[in-house]
Structures are given as C-alpha cells and as structure tokens.
Amino acid sequence: MTVRRITLLGATGSIGRSTLDLVERNPEAFEIEALTANRSVTVLAEQARRFGARLAVVADPDCYSDLKEALQGSGIEAAAGADAVAEAARRPSDLVVAAIVGSAGLPPTLAAVERGAAVVLANKEALVCAGPLMVAAVARHGATLLPADSEHNAIFQVFEQEERAAIERIILTASGGPFRTFSREAMADVTPAQAVAHPNWDMGAKISVDSATMMNKGLELIEAHYLFALPEQQIEILVHPQSVIHSLVGYADGSVLAQLGVPDMRTPLAYCLSWPRRMSAPVDRLDLAGLGQLTFESPDEERFPPLRLAREALRTGGAAPAVLNAANEMAVAAFLEGRLGFLDIAAVAESVLAQQVPRAPASVAEVLEVDAQARVAAAETIRQRASA
Missing domain, CATH: 3.40.50.720 (NAD(P)-binding Rossmann-like Domain)
Structure with a gap:
C-alpha cells in the first residue's frame, strides 16, 4: 500500500x-x-x-x-x-x-x-x-x-453494489446500552455516570448517552438511509447485546450476510484507512466458541422512544432530522450537567420536533440556521421542564 x-x-x-x-x-x-x-x-x-x-x-x-x-x-x-x-x-x-x-x-x-x-x-x-x-x-x-461507524462499516463490507436490486433489507444491530433491561420507571432515576458506562464500547460521554437512550441507533437509521439509498421501510434495527455481529444485509434469495468482530473501533477504521485493501489491526480476534452464544431481541420503542422519533423524522423529511439532532444534543448536554432527567431527553426531542417543521435546507447556512433555531426551542423546553 x-x-x-x-x-x-x-x-x-x-x-x-x-x-x-x-x-x-x-x-x-x-x-x-x-x-x-x-x-x-x-x-x-x-x-x-x-x-x-x-x-x-x-x-x-x-x-x-x-x-x-x-x-x-x-x-x-x-x-x-x-x-x-x-x-x-x-x-x-x-x-x-x-x-x-x-x-x-x-x-x-x-x-x-x-x-x-x-x-x-x-x-x-x-x-x-x-x-x-x-x-x-x-x-x-x-x-x-x-x-466508520461499526454498523455502517459492517453493511458497507457486505453490501453488494452490483446486486442492489436483490437487496431486500439492511439490519442495524444495537447493543441496547446499559439500560436494555430497565423498566421506564427504573430509567427515570439513572444518573449520568450510569449512562456513560457502556457495557461493550469505550466511547465519549455524548455518544454513550445516545446509546443508552438508543437515539444513537435512531440517528444511525437516518444515516443508513442516505448512505445506502434505501427507504426507511427496508432498514431494520435488531438488539444484539454482545455487539459481535455489527450489522447485516438481507438478499432476495434468502441469504443474510453479516460482518462480525470484537467491539473495537480500530477494526472499521482500519478497513476505511486501507480501503479497498485490508490492513492488520491490533484487536482481539473473535472467539465464537469462547462466547458460547449470541442473542437477539426486537427493540422496544415504548421504553426507547428515540427509535420511533427517528423514523418519524425521516418520514417527515425536510429539516426534521436536523431538528431532532439539535434538540437531542441540547437535551443530552443538560442531562450530563444534571439539569434534566434521563427520560426527559427523548421528551425534549419529541416536543421540539413537534414545534419545528421548517422546509428542507438548501445550503449549509440554512442547515445551521435550522440547527440554531431548534437549539433555542430546546433550551426553552429544557428550562420549562427543569422548573416544573
């Protein structure tokens, strides 16, 4: 190389x-x-x-x-x-x-x-x-x-561009985060320290909280729509707590191709840095016998409403995804600062998404304007919820 x-x-x-x-x-x-x-x-x-x-x-x-x-x-x-x-x-x-x-x-x-x-x-x-x-x-x-995201990188590795017409679906896997088995009542009392303690990945605070709310997976769904030019209906989410299967692609003949590996961001990054070849990466090698079993669950949109919000934003189109992202960033920051409860993150995002329905941005300047307006609305919503 x-x-x-x-x-x-x-x-x-x-x-x-x-x-x-x-x-x-x-x-x-x-x-x-x-x-x-x-x-x-x-x-x-x-x-x-x-x-x-x-x-x-x-x-x-x-x-x-x-x-x-x-x-x-x-x-x-x-x-x-x-x-x-x-x-x-x-x-x-x-x-x-x-x-x-x-x-x-x-x-x-x-x-x-x-x-x-x-x-x-x-x-x-x-x-x-x-x-x-x-x-x-x-x-x-x-x-x-x-x-470079492990999920989209996994799809990229097994997405047969020359067989696009035969692709029926892509499946984004999600660890479920640290609160995968928590009830909503239990999640109401979780702390920032608990939320940033991801069970599988070593990530920054913001993305760790997004994983805990599953907003991260919702945003990845929107990203996958644009990366792979597939409609929202052909993008599925599957909870896979071990984070070994990073994502899958289903084809018309019934085949489902998956990319597997230990949860280490250096694997997808190495693939990107060396693409279209491969390079050695200093990651642990996958030991399936040692793992013993891999498990899967359907996502629960009642306990993790950001999954629903992301699909709604993508269907609405226009500036809705940008509004959702901005409101979520503001809410996560407020949560990390102790000004907002964990369940309030999704509530703020949903409230702002309902208020803000601007047309599709035609330039980066308009995207940033939408972002700024959504942040103002989110700040006010956060203030109201914090003082309630």
Whole structure:
C-alpha cells in the first residue's frame, strides 16, 4: 500500500485517538497532514509533534495563543476558528477522517467532500442534518464516503453494489446500552455516570448517552438511509447485546450476510484507512466458541422512544432530522450537567420536533440556521421542564 496522507478532524476524541493508534503502528503506510480539535490544546499539540503534522487547528479562537505557544519551535503551522477547521479539510490529503462530534462537523466534512476527497465518515450528524446536500455533493464532486461507524462499516463490507436490486433489507444491530433491561420507571432515576458506562464500547460521554437512550441507533437509521439509498421501510434495527455481529444485509434469495468482530473501533477504521485493501489491526480476534452464544431481541420503542422519533423524522423529511439532532444534543448536554432527567431527553426531542417543521435546507447556512433555531426551542423546553 502506498503512503497515504491523512487529515484528521477531531483528533483528540475517541475516534481520533484510535485512528492515530493505527497510524502509529503503520508508519510506513500513513503520514499526517493536519489535525484539529475543539479546545484540547495540550493533547493536540502533543499529537501534532508526535506524528509530524504540517498543521494543527483548534476550533476555539480563544485557544489560538496557547496552541501557537505549545507548537513553538516545531515548524508546525497553527490556526484557530471554524473557518480554519474547514480549511484544514480542504488541504491536499488522501483521506479526511471526519470525527468531529455534532453539527459542528458538518461544514468541514462538506468542505472535504467538495474537493472530491475520500472521507472516512465518523460524524453521523453530517448525513443526519444535511443528508440530501451531502449526497448531492458527493455525486457532484466525485467524493467517496467510507463509513466508520461499526454498523455502517459492517453493511458497507457486505453490501453488494452490483446486486442492489436483490437487496431486500439492511439490519442495524444495537447493543441496547446499559439500560436494555430497565423498566421506564427504573430509567427515570439513572444518573449520568450510569449512562456513560457502556457495557461493550469505550466511547465519549455524548455518544454513550445516545446509546443508552438508543437515539444513537435512531440517528444511525437516518444515516443508513442516505448512505445506502434505501427507504426507511427496508432498514431494520435488531438488539444484539454482545455487539459481535455489527450489522447485516438481507438478499432476495434468502441469504443474510453479516460482518462480525470484537467491539473495537480500530477494526472499521482500519478497513476505511486501507480501503479497498485490508490492513492488520491490533484487536482481539473473535472467539465464537469462547462466547458460547449470541442473542437477539426486537427493540422496544415504548421504553426507547428515540427509535420511533427517528423514523418519524425521516418520514417527515425536510429539516426534521436536523431538528431532532439539535434538540437531542441540547437535551443530552443538560442531562450530563444534571439539569434534566434521563427520560426527559427523548421528551425534549419529541416536543421540539413537534414545534419545528421548517422546509428542507438548501445550503449549509440554512442547515445551521435550522440547527440554531431548534437549539433555542430546546433550551426553552429544557428550562420549562427543569422548573416544573
């Protein structure tokens, strides 16, 4: 495999760290063009020095002087601000790993797409909030989307493009999160510490809470719709607590193809970084005999209403998915700060989704405007529920 230059958007998060672990283990295969972070200056500067990045960017302009000082004498260029993050995505590189959490990742991800890059997509909000815009831009600019989420990556590996007409369904698996067996009454009292303790995956706080509410799976359903151009009715969700089968594709002849592996994000990331080939990854090998059994359950939309909300948003179309995402981000933040109960997360999202029904955004600016409006509505809804 020839040397590939990588721009990593969101270098200090869990996806960023896993990506850099693979890069470090394969120095003959990869080089780093640019690294970005939100505010984690110390970690970003250490990463930039360690991997010989040409550019390091911090999204928060207030952190620029600290970053510049931390990189002094290294020869590494420093920059700050949202525009600088997007400019990093435009720099020449073979791969752009889009791992910025939330709607903030949309502009730089689209910037990478618009230069026709191969984008390792770990930011599901880019497709959730702006699916039609992203899909159109990919086609217009000849970009390649390589899904890094374990579920979408699994589908990508067994999705036979030349047999699209024979594909009947795709099945996204879900661990069920830490509260899979809890009643709604029990979930009413769970704490942020409990919610971020995922039974299988080591993830950031926000995505861990999304897994606990199963909003993560709802957003993945929306993402899968745009990634694989399948209608909502052909996308199923199956609870699989062991997180070994990462997703499946069902075909017209009755065959169901699945991708299996231990729950380690370095497996799908390695597939993306080396695509269309494969590379070695330092993950535990799957021992099915040791596991003994794999179990499956139907999802419960009564206990986990975000699954229903995501389907409703996708059917509504337009800006509804962006509204759902923004309201959820606000509600999760309030929950993590202790201002909102766990069950209130979905309630806030549902309330805002009912209030906000703007037309489909025609540009990134309109997507961000919808996002901002939904956040205002969510903040007010959170305030009302917190004071009730």
